Amino acid sequence: MNKFVTFASDIRVGTLLCSSMTVLLTACGGGADEQGLSQAKQQTQTAGYIVSTETTAAATAPVDALMATRAAGDQAEPAAVAPQDTGADTASSSATIYTEKDFALTGYGAGDAMPARTGAMAYGASDAAALAAATATTATAAGAQGAAQAAPVIPSTTYTLYVAPNGNDRNAGSASAPFKTLARAAKAAKASTTVFVAPGTYPGGIKTNVSGSANGRIYFVSTTKWGAKIVAAGSSGKTGWDNRGSYVDIVGFHVDGSGGKWTGGIYNGGSYDMIRANYVHHIAKGVSCTSAGGSAIGVDSYYKGVKSDVIGNLVHDIGPAGCRFVQGIYVSTSGSVKNNVVYRVAEGAIHLWHDANHVIITNNTVTTSNTGIIVGGGDFYHTRGPNDFTAVYSNIVYDNKMGVSEQGKTGKNNTYRNNLVFQNSTYNWKLNNGLKHTETVTSDPLFVAYARTGTPDLRLSSSSPAIGRGTPTEALDYDFLENPRNATTGFDIGAYQH
Numbered sequence: 001m002n003k004f005v006t007f008a009s010d011i012r013v014g015t016l017l018c019s020s021m022t023v024l025l026t027a028c029g030g031g032a033d034e035q036g037l038s039q040a041k042q043q044t045q046t047a048g049y050i051v052s053t054e055t056t057a058a059a060t061a062p063v064d065a066l067m068a069t070r071a072a073g074d075q076a077e078p079a080a081v082a083p084q085d086t087g088a089d090t091a092s093s094s095a096t097i098y099t100e101k102d103f104a105l106t107g108y109g110a111g112d113a114m115p116a117r118t119g120a121m122a123y124g125a126s127d128a129a130a131l132a133a134a135t136a137t138t139a140t141a142a143g144a145q146g147a148a149q150a151a152p153v154i155p156s157t158t159y160t161l162y163v164a165p166n167g168n169d170r171n172a173g174s175a176s177a178p179f180k181t182l183a184r185a186a187k188a189a190k191a192s193t194t195v196f197v198a199p200g201t202y203p204g205g206i207k208t209n210v211s212g213s214a215n216g217r218i219y220f221v222s223t224t225k226w227g228a229k230i231v232a233a234g235s236s237g238k239t240g241w242d243n244r245g246s247y248v249d250i251v252g253f254h255v256d257g258s259g260g261k262w263t264g265g266i267y268n269g270g271s272y273d274m275i276r277a278n279y280v281h282h283i284a285k286g287v288s289c290t291s292a293g294g295s296a297i298g299v300d301s302y303y304k305g306v307k308s309d310v311i312g313n314l315v316h317d318i319g320p321a322g323c324r325f326v327q328g329i330y331v332s333t334s335g336s337v338k339n340n341v342v343y344r345v346a347e348g349a350i351h352l353w354h355d356a357n358h359v360i361i362t363n364n365t366v367t368t369s370n371t372g373i374i375v376g377g378g379d380f381y382h383t384r385g386p387n388d389f390t391a392v393y394s395n396i397v398y399d400n401k402m403g404v405s406e407q408g409k410t411g412k413n414n415t416y417r418n419n420l421v422f423q424n425s426t427y428n429w430k431l432n433n434g435l436k437h438t439e440t441v442t443s444d445p446l447f448v449a450y451a452r453t454g455t456p457d458l459r460l461s462s463s464s465p466a467i468g469r470g471t472p473t474e475a476l477d478y479d480f481l482e483n484p485r486n487a488t489t490g491f492d493i494g495a496y497q498h
Helices: 031-043 090-094 127-145 182-188
Strands: 003-007 010-014 159-163 193-197 200-203 206-208 218-222 228-231 239-243 248-251 254-256 264-268 274-276 279-283 294-299 308-311 314-318 326-331 335-338 341-345 348-352 359-362 365-367 371-377 391-393 396-398 402-408 415-417 420-422 427-430 447-449 457-460
Touching: 159 182, 182 193, 182 206, 182 218, 239 248, 264 279, 279 294, 294 308, 294 314, 314 326, 326 335, 326 341, 341 348, 348 359, 348 365, 359 371, 365 371, 371 396, 420 427
Parallel strands: 159 193, 193 218, 200 228, 206 239, 218 248, 228 254, 239 264, 248 274, 254 279, 264 294, 274 308, 279 314, 294 326, 308 335, 314 341, 326 348, 335 359, 341 365, 348 371, 359 391, 365 396, 371 402, 391 415, 396 420, 402 427
Antiparallel strands: 003 010, 447 457
16 A cells, blocks of 8 residues: 655655644635536535545555554454553542533633534534634634634534543543543544543553544544643554544644654544644654655545545654655545644655545645655555545645655646745656646745744744735635634735734
8 A cells, every 4th residue: 555656766655644743833716627626525524614525446555654553454344442441540530620620622712612502513514604603603702802713613512521631431521520541532422522631641542433423523622722642652552543433523632752653643544534733743753764654644545534634733753854655644535634834744744645536735834844745646445546626725835855746646637726835956846737836926935933943933924925825715714823814915825824
């Protein structure tokens, strides 16, 4: 399941697993192309605030890098999650008293309020209706305090469960008696459940298989954005979090692979899922470069997953230097990649392969990686390809070795508009089938404080040529920081609205 594509005399190997690094900062056309994107939208499910979209198994496909999480003999139907409680934590949990106040949402904006549960807000509604309802609800919550924030918060659900570092898996999972592990909460979850996870440190190697439904999603939410930290040290397995469930959101977690041997940060094999607002970094740094590969965030079609979204994540320092098998955000199915900040990735900051098609890539900022954005298809699992009807709009692709690259089997209906692509040392663009990019900005993005090392500030300075040069087509109404984009002054290119 590895990708081998000859390009510019290089053998490029793509993997579905990716890794990401985060920066802690303050604070689409017409004609045949438009018809293709319209079809993609109709096929795509939204998690209330975003649009998303699908692959023939290769006859002799080698072990896929995307599936570094797949154990030998692993079948398409995942095993049930086993309880992870030994009862040994009883004493520690009895010494801690929790209340609902300990699980208040912070760091997500709009007062961090939970909007009332309504039919229009139900995930699985049409893209336009769900986004409009979410925005309106958020605006009401924030209205008394000034400007409305476009990014919706987590909607209310029928059931709630709670997890805390000093909890106990023999508890009821209530706010006053929380579970200790996410695995135990997943075992107890059902459709229309929110799992609130308190700040603290949790060992990785998490596996979740529970699924929600189109009208009753399951949300795993770090109550403080990036406060619930999933660590490699002392964890089992090769992946921080392996999710095979569908209609699931993973929101606001800090996934830290430092000091460990993970090859994957968050792996997603389900359908209609959302990986949102997470911080994933130092994945696959302490491993050898092999064709097993890895990624910070992987959205996979191997288990027939479709239409999942990767939104507003911070990803950096992924993979050993010079390793072509390790990716940042790796997508092998339909869906969307929006508002992400990705830098210092061994191969592709954003990489599409296998069954990827009808993918919408908008408003991402990617730098200092081997390749900024790879749009490709090959080593197919469940389709014959090509990667077609993929839209790449309003992204900043700056200071990588390669900029935007089509590889493998790609179609004639991919579109590239309003991107800033500049100073990628080998080339800025390589498109197949005679395709052209339009409305491209070719100048320095003028970030607030850019550096190839350390922690860059990739927000736009007031003189950035990216300001007002993006397109609202296929874009979200909010940016990486979940601040509203401005239709009056124009949508900016990249993850941040100035």
